Amino acid sequence: MPSTLTAAAAAPPQLRPPLRLRPFDALGLPLAAATAWALAAGGADAAAVVALAAAALVAPALTRTDLAQRRLPNALTLPLLAVAATACAARLAAGDLAPLVGLACCTLLLGMAVAGGMGMGDVKLGGGLALATAALGWAAPLAGLGASVVVGGIAGALALATGRRTVAFGPWLLVGHALAVVAVLLDPL
DSSP states (O other), X not given: OOTTSOHHHHSOGGGSOOOOOOGGGGGHHHHHHHHHHHHHHTTOOHHHHHXXXXXXXXXXXXXXXXXXXXXXOHHHHXXXXXXXXXXXXXXXXXXXXXXXXXXXXXXXXHHHHHTTXXXXXXXXXXXXXXXXXXXXXXXXXXXXXXXHHHHHHHHHHHHHHTTOXXXXXXXXXXXXXXXXXXXXXXXXX
């Protein structure tokens, strides 16, 4: 692990302190409500509303934790992944094949982690976001992943320019997929 990690993040998972929510994390509540409202007003079905509202709910806590500790806790990423997978299963059962693109994005993220490009927390978060955005159509997870790579790349370049060697990718996964959702709401695919 890079030397810039905090002692808590560098410790084995069984020795890490439990996830403690902070007042900042409560911003997820109005963010989730606004997301659900915007999606419902934009004509999204219940699967998309629930999955993307869940992502918005945990976004502040994930962002704060990843920036501070360079980790994305399973206590937040795994429930998001489960909700998104359930939404995709409902879409597949209805005959929608868009979730297959979300699964392809998950596979790509896993390949990047195996190659050493990111951590498994990023894979779980990115997979959950890809599956959640797939409820909006086949192009949404691709746009979300592409936007994440672009904004994360810009953040990485700025980090290098300021002398830092690492950048937390979780916040940029959240930003990229949020941009994809906004794009779908403004111009449905």
